[in-house]
Amino acid sequence: MKSWFTGIVIALSLAIGTAGTSSTAAAATSADDIKTFTLDNGMKVLVLEDHSIPNANMYLFWKVGSRNEVPGITGLSHFFEHMMFNGSKKYGPKMFDRTMEAAGGANNAYTTENITVYTDWFPSDALELMFDLEADRIANLSIDPGMVESERGVVTSERSTGLENSNFRTIWEEVKGSAFRAHPYSWSVIGHESDIAAWSQQDVEDYHRTYYAPNNAVVVIAGDVKFKDVKKMAEKHFGPIPAQPEPRAVVTTEPEQKGERRVYVQKASVTSPNIMLAYHVPEAGSDDWQALELLNDILATGRSSRLQNSLIDEQQVATQVFTHLPESFDPNLFMFYAVAAPDVSVKTLEMAMITEINKVAAEGVTEDELTKVKNRKLVDFHRTMATINGKANTIGTYELFYGDFTRLFSAPEEYEKITPADIQRVAQAYFRKANRTVGVLDSGEDTDDIKVASTDGEGENR
Amino acid sequence: MKNFAKIALSAVLILLPTLAVAGGYSLPKHEKTVLDNGLTVVLMEQHEVPLIDLRVIIGGGAMVDGQLSGLAGLTAEALRFGAGDLDKQELDHQFDFIGAQVSSGAGHEYNQLRASFAVRDLDTMLPILGDMLRRPTFDADEFAKYQRRQVAQLSQQKESPRAVINNYFHKLLLDDHPYAAAPEGDATSVEKATRNDLVGYHQTWYQPQNTIICVVGDFKAGDMKKRLEAIFSDWDRGDSAVPAVGTLPTPDEARVLLVDKADAGESTFYIGGAGVAVTNPDRVGLQVINTILGGRFTSWLNDELRVNAGLTYGARSTFQSYGQGGLFRISTFTRTATTVEAIDLALKTYGRLWEKGIDEETLASAKAYVKGQFPPRYETSGQLAGLLGQMYFYGYGESYINDFEANVNNLTVAETKRLIADYFPRENLQFVIIGKADDIREQVKQYGKLTEVSIQANGFAF
Numbered sequence: 001m002k003s004w005f006t007g008i009v010i011a012l013s014l015a016i017g018t019a020g021t022s023s024t025a026a027a028a029t030s031a032d033d034i035k036t037f038t039l040d041n042g043m044k045v046l047v048l049e050d051h052s053i054p055n056a057n058m059y060l061f062w063k064v065g066s067r068n069e070v071p072g073i074t075g076l077s078h079f080f081e082h083m084m085f086n087g088s089k090k091y092g093p094k095m096f097d098r099t100m101e102a103a104g105g106a107n108n109a110y111t112t113e114n115i116t117v118y119t120d121w122f123p124s125d126a127l128e129l130m131f132d133l134e135a136d137r138i139a140n141l142s143i144d145p146g147m148v149e150s151e152r153g154v155v156t157s158e159r160s161t162g163l164e165n166s167n168f169r170t171i172w173e174e175v176k177g178s179a180f181r182a183h184p185y186s187w188s189v190i191g192h193e194s195d196i197a198a199w200s201q202q203d204v205e206d207y208h209r210t211y212y213a214p215n216n217a218v219v220v221i222a223g224d225v226k227f228k229d230v231k232k233m234a235e236k237h238f239g240p241i242p243a244q245p246e247p248r249a250v251v252t253t254e255p256e257q258k259g260e261r262r263v264y265v266q267k268a269s270v271t272s273p274n275i276m277l278a279y280h281v282p283e284a285g286s287d288d289w290q291a292l293e294l295l296n297d298i299l300a301t302g303r304s305s306r307l308q309n310s311l312i313d314e315q316q317v318a319t320q321v322f323t324h325l326p327e328s329f330d331p332n333l334f335m336f337y338a339v340a341a342p343d344v345s346v347k348t349l350e351m352a353m354i355t356e357i358n359k360v361a362a363e364g365v366t367e368d369e370l371t372k373v374k375n376r377k378l379v380d381f382h383r384t385m386a387t388i389n390g391k392a393n394t395i396g397t398y399e400l401f402y403g404d405f406t407r408l409f410s411a412p413e414e415y416e417k418i419t420p421a422d423i424q425r426v427a428q429a430y431f432r433k434a435n436r437t438v439g440v441l442d443s444g445e446d447t448d449d450i451k452v453a454s455t456d457g458e459g460e461n462r
Numbered sequence: 463m464k465n466f467a468k469i470a471l472s473a474v475l476i477l478l479p480t481l482a483v484a485g486g487y488s489l490p491k492h493e494k495t496v497l498d499n500g501l502t503v504v505l506m507e508q509h510e511v512p513l514i515d516l517r518v519i520i521g522g523g524a525m526v527d528g529q530l531s532g533l534a535g536l537t538a539e540a541l542r543f544g545a546g547d548l549d550k551q552e553l554d555h556q557f558d559f560i561g562a563q564v565s566s567g568a569g570h571e572y573n574q575l576r577a578s579f580a581v582r583d584l585d586t587m588l589p590i591l592g593d594m595l596r597r598p599t600f601d602a603d604e605f606a607k608y609q610r611r612q613v614a615q616l617s618q619q620k621e622s623p624r625a626v627i628n629n630y631f632h633k634l635l636l637d638d639h640p641y642a643a644a645p646e647g648d649a650t651s652v653e654k655a656t657r658n659d660l661v662g663y664h665q666t667w668y669q670p671q672n673t674i675i676c677v678v679g680d681f682k683a684g685d686m687k688k689r690l691e692a693i694f695s696d697w698d699r700g701d702s703a704v705p706a707v708g709t710l711p712t713p714d715e716a717r718v719l720l721v722d723k724a725d726a727g728e729s730t731f732y733i734g735g736a737g738v739a740v741t742n743p744d745r746v747g748l749q750v751i752n753t754i755l756g757g758r759f760t761s762w763l764n765d766e767l768r769v770n771a772g773l774t775y776g777a778r779s780t781f782q783s784y785g786q787g788g789l790f791r792i793s794t795f796t797r798t799a800t801t802v803e804a805i806d807l808a809l810k811t812y813g814r815l816w817e818k819g820i821d822e823e824t825l826a827s828a829k830a831y832v833k834g835q836f837p838p839r840y841e842t843s844g845q846l847a848g849l850l851g852q853m854y855f856y857g858y859g860e861s862y863i864n865d866f867e868a869n870v871n872n873l874t875v876a877e878t879k880r881l882i883a884d885y886f887p888r889e890n891l892q893f894v895i896i897g898k899a900d901d902i903r904e905q906v907k908q909y910g911k912l913t914e915v916s917i918q919a920n921g922f923a924f
Contacts, residue, residue: 053837053838053841055834094760094769097759098760102827102831103830104835105831106834123834154774155775156797157728160727160728163727164726166622267725268724269620270621271618272618302557302558304558304559305558309551319615339618341610342613372559379560382512383511389838
């Protein structure tokens with residue numbers, strides 16, 4: 001992420017849908033409200049007019065993330081995201097931010113395993129300036145060697161502050177490395193420390209040429225704008241940027257995991273064990289995806305969800321439990337995370353988690369549970385669509401991960417079709433020991449719990 | 463959403479013609495009523511999405527905890543452990559089944575109950591929320607479970623310097639003032655609390671004459687008022703008065719609180735002093751100046767520490783305001799080896815406020831930024847409910863919103879000099895540094911009288 005500055009939090013994984021039963025949503029957005037066009041160079045633009053506040057936004061989704069990296073340049077997608085703010089032809093170093101802020105705008109950016117997203121939020125009268133700023137850095141980025149060096153320090157700090165303050169990040173990095181031995185989801189988005197220190201000017205320049213081509217982007221603009229103005233400005237500013245050859249496809253398929261893998265991380269200041277369980281699952285938009293999303297909610301969304309109710313309230317073996325099921329282009333992980341209650345061992349907590357997970361495969365879920373999570377998706381949909389930023393981010397996410405933004409609006413019917421049998425089937429298919437990686441974070445050193453009888457006076461054995 | 467409209471919009475001109483002279487934004491129409499029992503009810507209609515947001519503010523908060531730090535927070539949390547005829551499991555299931563979000567907690571000065579739900583569930587939700595406020599059961603078993611969990615979470619919180627540094631900073635600046643204690647309490651005090659303590663807190667402070675209910679969303683105000691009267695009009699007024707709070711202490715010497723975290727890879731630090739009260743007449747001007755110093759990406763602090771020096775992922779400054787005063791702080795983090803370099807650069811940059819001051823161009827940019835980023839802060843029903851709650855709790859009136867743009871526009875360079883001289887703490891700065899004490903102790907002594915505490919020690923006292 002570019003910065004922890006702006007107060008606007010973007011959920012990296014949005015699970016949205018509607019149950020399609022709301023007749024009260026008269027003012028709600030529909031697919032017809034979103035107008036689109038594609039420039040000759042292949043850049044697709046989606047526009048949603050919304051005049052509720054005198055503001056608008058521009059979200060640029062680039063189809064590049066850490067999955068496009070190789071060893072030696074891990075973390076480069078994210079580093080590159082930072083470099084996009086460090087100067088181009090017309091707007092030199094610092095001028096992108098200075099110009100935008102002086103016009104009342106603010107921005108941020110984030111990088112995931114799959115995509116890089118740039119977000120501009122501005123008073124609507126600054127729309128053309130946004131096009132000018134973005135076009136200049138897309139077409140004419142100038143990568144200053146001095147800026148590369150100071151930005152390395154920034155990213156190193158971003159990496160270390162994440163590991164210092166987030167146990168989740170610390171384990172996630174290790175679990176990914178074990179669960180994926182071939183696919184680039186193996187490394188963290190922030191990258192290996194040694195790679196952050198090592199990438200070259202050439203690496204950065206090549207990355208820009210390859211991935212920051214208009215045919216590799218989707219742009220969403222939502223807010224107090226007029227479609228015809230947006231179209232005219234897009235043609236003027238983005239239209240002249242030449243298309244590039246399609247980037248090389250990510251061809252590596254992770255080989256099937258044949259048995260459980262385990263990793264352990266020691267961090268002295270941890271007060272009770274943290275555990276992550278990660279199962280390989282298919283990519284977003286695949287046949288089983290929606291059943292997995294609903295299963296995710298049944299297991300961990302809300303206090304009445306199975307894991308929260310069982311582990312926190314009934315058994316009291318955990319102080320926190322949550323899941324993470326990121327939308328991804330390639331098959332990724334369904335992650336379960338829990339923090340042990342005092343005096344609860346890793347083994348006890350792990351077994352409690354696995355028991356709840358396996359129960360779905362063995363016994364299925366009830367109609368009531370399924371109705372509950374479908375209802376929730378409807379209300380959450382309205383919450384997301386209550387802001388122009390929620391709208392822009394969601395529309396873009398659907399366009400990228402589900403191939404078509406209109407699926408945002410047909411998702412309700414698709415969720416409706418999911419049955420308890422579907423939920424049980426996907427649980428059986430993916431929640432298997434052989435498909436699992438377990439990560440443990442704890443304060444002590446990882447040692448054998450076998451006591452070897454020592455021979456008197458012989459000292460340590462090796 | 464129809465929250466803020468530009469004055470050019472005809473609908474606004476017709477409804478509220480006088481706003482044309484008041485500035486660019488105006489608070490949407492709302493009505494305030496005080497019921498016979500003293501309960502303040504504030505209603506605002508917003509019809510874009512079929513949602514309702516409710517915010518209840520109960521005066522008191524953690525500053526009336528007395529000897530049992532954390533009591534207000536435990537009481538607020540316990541509202542959901544059973545209410546009226548429903549037990550905790552039933553409440554959890556009911557809320558989750560309809561996708562409602564309900565949360566409660568305590569701040570320094572007030573307790574809060576927040577709810578967001580679909581319009582169609584109004585008949586279900588309002589009576590339950592009424593029971594939570596008036597008839598919580600404080601189930602003993604549920605409280606005991608939560609208490610154990612909370613004690614553990616207070617220890618776990620110490621694993622993240624960023625999660626706790628503000629609590630240390632409050633303690634360092636405010637000593638034994640009622641605003642000093644962390645609202646969540648500490649492990650030792652939370653462990654001591656009993657169910658009777660919660661019942662006592664509830665009886666004393668959860669009274670209609672001490673409560674404000676704000677409801678914003680897709681309803682008719684007349685109908686909502688009747689519904690609220692039906693639920694709350696027979697609630698006994700009560701006569702508890704939240705004691706007046708004295709002025710905040712002003713530090714009389716520079717001090718450094720070094721919080722030792724032995725496995726820290728970076729130093730996290732705050733530098734600051736006294737701030738201003740929520741109702742300070744100069745708050746808008748101070749917000750503009752703080753934007754320049756450390757309130758946006760191109761601010762002086764972020765520009766120097768991050769962009770120029772690469773010492774950190776981000777540096778900022780913040781005013782934290784309460785009813786009777788407030789705190790001001792500069793905050794950032796850097797790797798252990800560059801702790802002093804980062805502190806010195808932060809201090810040098812801060813000194814520019816007095817040494818160079820603010821020029822016309824920078825002021826114009828900050829004004830545009832603050833105005834441009836204002837409307838999205840009050841875009842959703844939830845945001846508006848929060849604003850109304852604050853407005854009526856602190857009694858600052860809607861002129862804050864309606865005159866905001868004019869107040870920003872009126873700020874001159876000469877006026878910034880006065881505000882800097884009057885409000886930004888220059889002498890006797892207070893430092894909290896969380897990091898590896900052995901590596902930095904000798905170097906940070908230079909900033910003031912040094913006190914050291916282990917992050918593992920209970921609470922935030924030293």
